[in-house]
Amino acid sequence: MNGAQALIRTLVGAGVDVCFANPGTSEMHFVAALDSVPQMRGVLGLFEGVATGAADGYARMAGRPAAVLLHLGPGLGNGLANLHNARRAATPVLVVVGDHATYHKRYDAPLESDIDAVAGSVSGWFRRTMRTSDVGTDAAEAVAAARAGAVSTLILPADVSWTEGAEPADAAPVPPSPGVDDDAVRAALVALRSGAPTVLLIGGDATREPGLTAAVRIAEAAGARVLCETFPARLQRGAGVPAVDRLAYLAEAATEQLAGAQHLILAGAKSPVSFFAYPGKPSDLVPQGCAVHVLAGHLDAAGALQQLADELAPGTSAPVAPATRPTPPSGDLNAFSAAAVIGALLPEGAILVDESNTAGIGVAAATAGAPAHDVLTLTGGAIGYGLPAAVGAAIAAPDRPVLSLQADGSAMYTISALWTQAREQLDVTTVIFNNGAYDILRMELQRVGATDAATPGPKALTLLDLGSPAIDFVKIAEGMGVAARRVTTAEGLAAALTDAFAEPGPHLIDAVMPSLLSG
Structure with a gap:
């Protein structure tokens, strides 16, 4: 078998059976090898940051590594922000980056770059495999490094991937537990x-x-x-x-x-x-x-x-949160009424992926007594995490509803994740908190002392405003195959959430509300 086949067989043998991918020419032998190893599920993301964020969300919920396949240095660079988040979360993510064939690199082709330098900025472990006979062993070591809580990156030159003579490794070594000091x-x-x-x-x-x-x-x-x-x-x-x-x-x-x-x-x-x-x-x-x-x-x-x-405190127990829900509100939608609706309707066993930023200020309090649920958060602060992480979480836990709470500005970084949700028919409900602004940066403009004026100047405000034109999330979602509707009232949000939770497949709710800093 060739290097790519040995790599995939090693990964599957080590329990890594999902690969989020945005491949290119150098990875075509990996892509072809997927058909020879049916246990490996390939999931396409239309942007590398979607693939890396999905791998992070998957691994956080599955408790085991996900693989992500990227194309050369620019592809790795496009996926870097969500690998930064994964590094900060100590998420077990295994990155496979294709490279030019070893003999081709000296020609300095247009996509030639220093992949090792880029990989080293986010990876706790990385290696360039130079011999086909080493692919299986290197892949097993990459899995072990990921299991220890690191982003591990394996750089695979194209000729190492396509050359015959590789064998999968029998098993990935199990990293020792750090134990208790x-x-x-x-x-x-x-x-x-x-x-x-x-x-x-x-x-x-x-x-x-x-x-x-x-x-x-x-x-x-x-x-x-x-x-x-x-x-x-x-x-x-x-x-x-x-x-x-x-x-x-x-x-x-x-x-x-x-x-x-x-x-x-x-x-x-x-x-x-x-x-x-x-x-x-x-x-x-x-x-x-x-x-x-x-x-x-x-x-x-x-x-x-x-x-x-x-x-x-031997023999003691801990008090637990009581079961309480907010009274469903009515009237115009704002950050706090939206949070109350979510708290009132959050399903049992939900996975809440939270990149709501300032607009989600009331969600934690409103959901404190909701049925037990998991929350995934933006560990590294690199935005564009929420929509991809919801993809990964839904694949890792297909029997649990996923609610993705997403700020409007950061949604646009990785909006193509909606397409992957539709293609994979994932039970993800996305709520866009649409206040038409980078609200958090409006706040930070004052907090860092960049302006003494109570109202910043028009040029500064323009860079923090998302209007002119307003973003139509309903049209964007529908164009990617996701059912969507716009709501402006608490009652409308409640009805939309109820319908979305009841119907399989992905949904998007464009929740239009005022800025927290307006007025």
């Missing part, structure tokens, strides 16, 4: 038993039910506060799940949440910093004089918290 647990116990104000900040695998339960048990026993990182990779929440607030996005609000803490215990989360620099304001959000203790990293935070909870 007993010394770190003891240090956290000392801090919690000191009686000093303590904050437990959780992230990584601690944002699923076992980690949440342990964290709340600890907080209850020690009188500590527990917070979740601002953008968790996957957060389980809702009725019957221990409730944990997220650290605020705005530095001012996060500072208030952390105020007075003398100990900060990190379990799967990084020490909190401001997302951007602001004139005259600190970047480090840890209160002055607060001691920071690292309990665990991203991959074994839940285990460390469980051990700590059993030491500190």
Whole structure:
């Protein structure tokens, strides 16, 4: 068999059986090999950023790597933003990048580029396979690296792919678990038993039910506060799940949440910093004089918290969020009435992919008592994540409804993901919070002190406005095969969501609402 066939057989043998792809000429032997390995599902994205974002969403929900196939350096570059998000989430993503044949590279063809440099900017592991006989082994090592929480990238020259004589690897090595650091647990116990104000900040695998339960048990026993990182990779929440607030996005609000803490215990989360620099304001959000203790990293935070909870509060249980829903609102649609409608109607077991940005400000509170659900968030801040991640999540969990909450501006980065949703007939309902502006940047224009005026100048405002012409998301969606409608009232949103949840296949709701900063 050739190198491409050995690669795919190795991936399937290691449990990687979905490949999100936007291929080119150098990857045609991989494409042809798909027909010889029926266990591998190929999913086409019309833009590389859709393929990489879908791989991220898939792996977050499946708990195992997805593959993504890209074309040379420019293709990898187009997919980089969502690989950045995957890196920040420690998502197991395996990237296969085709390259020119080894003998062709010296001619400096138009698409020749430094793929290794681009790959290295987001990859925890990458390798260029130079011999066909090494394809199987290298692919197995790439899977192992991905399983350890890294974006792993395998660069495959075209002639290595098409040459015969390759064999698949028998199995991918299993990376060792990082385990629990007993010394770190003891240090956290000392801090919690000191009686000093303590904050437990959780992230990584601690944002699923076992980690949440342990964290709340600890907080209850020690009188500590527990917070979740601002953008968790996957957060389980809702009725019957221990409730944990997220650290605020705005530095001012996060500072208030952390105020007075003398100990900060990190379990799967990084020490909190401001997302951007602001004139005259600190970047480090840890209160002055607060001691920071690292309990665990991203991959074994839940285990460390469980051990700590059993030491500190043996035999205890954690309180859980009660089942509550908002009263369905009526009248004109705005950010808060839209959130209330979503909270009132969110289905059991939903996967909520959230890239709603400022317009989604009320969603967390409105869904706190909704049926238990998962939330996927924008871990790395590189926008254009939501629509592709919803594709991957729906493929990973085909029996669960996916609700994609999407800001209008960031939707346009990867809008072609709607086409993939239609082609694959995925049960994804997309709600576009359409306020006609980059609202978050309107806010940041003032926060960074770029203008002293209460109302910025017309040129500045033009760059943050999405009107003239207004974007018609209904026509865009319908043009890609997705059923769509526009709503302007809470009643209209409720009716549209009810219909979308009841009917298989993808749907889009263009929810028109005012800017939070208008007036």
